[in-house]
Amino acid sequence: MYHLLEQRLREIDAHHLHPYLRNARTGLEKESLRVSSEGRLSQRDHPAVLGSALTHPWITTDYAESLLELITPPQERAAEALDFLLNIETFVYQQLNDELLWTTSMPCVLSGERDIRIAEYGSSNAGRMKHIYREGLAWRYGKAMQVIAGIHFNYSIDEAFWQPWQQVQGDARELRTFRDAQYMGLVRNLQRYGWLIIYLFGTSPAICKSFLGGRKAPEGMEEFNEYTLYEPFGTSLRMGNIGYTNSKENKTGVSVCYNDLDSYVSSLRQAINTPCPEYANIGVKVAGQYRQLNANILQIENEYYSTVRPKQPLQGFEKPTDALDRRGIAYVELRSIDVNAFHPAGLTRRQLFFLEVFMHFCLLQESPLVSADEFHAINQNQMLTAHRGRDPEVRLSCLGKSVLLRDQARDLLQAMRPVAEMLNTVHAEDCYTDCLDSQIQLAYNPDITPSARMLEEMQANHESFFAFAQRKSLEHREYFLQRALDPALTGEFQQQAKASLARQQVLEAGEKMDFDSFLKAYLSGTLADVKN
Template identity: 30%
Template sequence: MKTVKQMIQETEMSKAYYQAVFGIEKEGLRVNDSGQLAVTDHSKKFGNRTYHPYIQTDYSESQLELITPPLNSIQESYNWLTALHDVVLQTLPEDEAIWPISMPMVLPNEKDISVAKLDNKADVLYRETLTRKYGKKKQMISGVHYNFELDSQLILRLYESQTEYTTLTSFKSMIYLKLAKNFLRYRWLLTYLLGASPIVDESFFTSQELPKKYVRSIRSSHYGYVNQSEVSVSFETIEDYVQSLQNMVAKGFLSEEKEFYSAVRFRGTKDAEELLTKGISYLELRSFDLDPFDSAGMSKGTMEFVHLFCLYMIWMDETATMKEIEIGEEMSQLTAMENPVSVSQFQEEGLELLKQMENMIHLTTDSEAASRCLQEVRNQLKNPTLTIAARMVQEIEEKGSYIEFALELAKQYKDEATKRPYNLRGFDYLEMSTQLLIFDALQKGVQVEVLDSQDQFLKLTMGQHVEFVKNGNMTAKDSYIAPLIMENKTVTKKILDSAGFHVPAGEEYTTIDEAKAAFWRYKNKSVVVKPKSTNYGLGISIFKQAPVKNDYEQAIEIAFKEDIAVLVEEYISGTEYRFFVLDGKVSAILLRIPANVVGDGQKTIKELVQDKNKDPLRGEEKHRSPLEKIALGEIEQLMLKGQGYTIESIPEKDKRVYLRENSNISTGGDSIDVTDEIDESYKKAAIRMTETIGAKISGIDLIIPDPTIPSENEQHGYTVIEANFNPAMHMHAYVYKGKGRRLTMEVLNMLFPELNEDVSSTGKTH
């Protein structure tokens, strides 16, 4: 028979060999400020656990389980895991964090540990069985499960290149069975590298004695989360596996098949029986301790090494026998109990494995990144102080206890996840509004797929209900024509005007002569002359005083240089407000004011700017945060000069000094939420305008001289300047002053009204 190695080389599938699907499940206990188990309920903000695909509770109500969807690359998987941590940590109460290591903190009495409050009766009963059998405390051990599936096209091509296996299913099962067997034989190396539970509080064990010294992994040792000794399942063949597993359940050694805590599980079927017909779809590798040095519980480097390790388990010529598997299990146990700073007793075998893996890489992708990854591992194998467990021991010694060590990290990760709430790490290559919307979807358990990242195109799914979203709020709830109306300023104006709203008087002209001949219409008015499609303000002339004929004609000529159509509009003075209208409501009103500082009588303008720029809402990079740093460039200095200042001037106390004329956020302006301060009449007008256009979502810009005086039909208190489709949402969420408005959540609720139904019926079972 051909070896897998041969098949891959013959079919030139070397690169394809590295294609795989990954899925991570990561458990973690909630911990409070003082390092105790958080015994609060799983937050209702996480929606409904009955279907939540990403944020679940494992055994206990306090034990979070974060689940990534199956993804095509390690980078994506790691991104998702990071994002889920951001969502959870930002949603938890301020005094709660996630315990970053596998072994728990000092636990309360068993009676104070709540089993997860699930709706499904069977899930609750199962947890009761576990409690009886293992005790509550052991169930609190947390870890990472790594789901691994080879590319389906690859499997197909390899299958086609051989003749021994006559069905794709049997071929695929052979591959995965080989992987599983060899994994069990060699997994001691992962225990050595990734073991990260050197110690636990003495109160943890009620019936067993504590290890006397630091070890590599309590969790992976016999102290850990293992089946009772009667449990014995064969990996010889699929048939043996199914039969022996079913036998264990029949004998009552296991309450259910899923109670079998092997380091590898066969996945993709509803039960073992089905493996006989459907075969194995993918593997779940379960032997990983939480890595406290990575906020996600497993580093990207580790994920990559596990991938290479799995590939080598397939690539190698031999397949471990049952006897060898037993030896492998024993080797892992021994490794788990080794002193973290000692050299592995199996170092030689480990180095040989790495050499063979290096060879595999050389014969396939010859990837430098993969070689570097192996080199890292080789260093750790040679120098045990570089392993996670050894590094933990060192830090635990320094801090005085592992509780201190872990709590400090928990707080650090909480802090990192909450300090830039406008960014969702792992998705921060997207626009801010899209990041916020994804955050909300992940929080509520709406499935998210990024269909196109350049286009900010998302697919959101709840059960059978699918919605597509582009740029955060372009959805099926809006009609095709509404944004097209808003995109065309002339059309918008005509429609709003004929519906009786107050728009700036003015007309569109398509010839210079016609525009000049219309001077009589404007000669007593303040006007703006502008190209129909305005770009960066080119070609715009503003006459705050009524123009004289010559100036007007010149302005017309300038504007026509930029466009084939020119608008002449009444100039409106007053303050401009952005009304965000969503689904028949004004969800937010924002006032933007130009970049400014307020004097304290002591600091220079330069210092005041520096202070103001420290606000984390003013990001380091452009367009990555809800506010921008105030610059001190030419324009700002000119603006200061016009007011008699330099950047070294010291403005008197409470004196507001402007550094820009324009109020754009992008040039350092302030955003002020005034939703609750504007008279209802203006909100009603904005809502009616949005209805007139036929839109669900619109950003209506009104100029209002005094928003406390109600607008009346005869005496409009506003002028409507623009109706914007796809209005920005992030700028309302995190404001310089006032209350932030979570508009993305409103979009999500509009798309999925069932989200709100669910919250009110937590009792039902799906």
């Protein structure tokens, strides 16, 4: 099963390609809800002192006005990305006064959807489009699932690696074509083996009852106490059937193909250009007010939720599919990571080092095309792991065979050891095999996974999910308030905030196109050719 992986590792060694893997880039995106000191969802505007949510490169909002998103620029080492994230959050916390950043993926107490203010981005056409897109999500899926938080891990292989690697593989295609094919193989394996991240990193086995808004609890969910629901063997309910997944995929006709970049782009384009009768019933512009950007299966590409996305940085008002079509894949975004409630950053260095091992394993491991049957199995494996991952009897479907999750996890992690050893050589460190050893312990002992630890603490302290999450949020708040930033760095953050507000003002003052024309041009992919 791992013959090609072993062969490729030998080729990297024989051709001395280790230096070409040294400058991989890591970026992190972390979502956190702003909440009041009582643990209620904040109703305040995005703080102006943090800058413009529309134009700030590092501090923005996701779905809701209260859902902060902190973004690091790509860093040469994963640990540097974590340090950058800690610095951003330190700066943010020192501006929040009495508010907290909620430190778990599942939200705090919700008093119905009226509590959730959809994010505002100002009066520019770009800002209005971002807000209306979110209005569309509310009409289509409801608001509650949109305020679930997570961490996205963005990773690019060292650009210098591709040409010598192509020569070793004897591939005569254009370099970009080869690189895109390699990245799509990585993407398929991230999906194929992605259930492992849900098992190892999952930290959302319980929810506040208020999240369901009075709806009946899904099958398998039990009462932990008066205020909390949980799944006894759950790992990441965020990634299960209560989270923002494409559960309507069969109903609405979304069918995204990952077998090559052209198929991926064309299948997404088909979904964003195909009308959906169900969404047409909502209406697009009703009584002069937009309810959604359009009534198609997907309003825009980002509406399609996937655990992993191939990405290319956008230029201006470029659409993601157009960017991929024009310049190919620049990096891969892994989106299945829960916020780790046991660490202020939401992620540990060991977890980051393991993600690097996992990325290179998925790149070098054989990656056959995904059939319809395997795509179904991938989704089922994800759901089973999210809801029953710590059940010693739970079985996954792998290569058409039914296997115990615990056995498959151990087998996969052991297969990653030579990859970890390779990265040790690349960086002249031992951190990669060390981090692998720590994850292997979780495969042998589900009781020490983050999800199990969370339930254990709740049980020991006789506390609800809310009480646990609030306690951890207060602990982390104290950590950030005590953490000192270099004055020069504080000044840089302050300058970025001011500059972003100025950029938004310039954008709004310079608007020349009416919104209807702007939206039509954007959706048709011609906005980059039009002076806005």
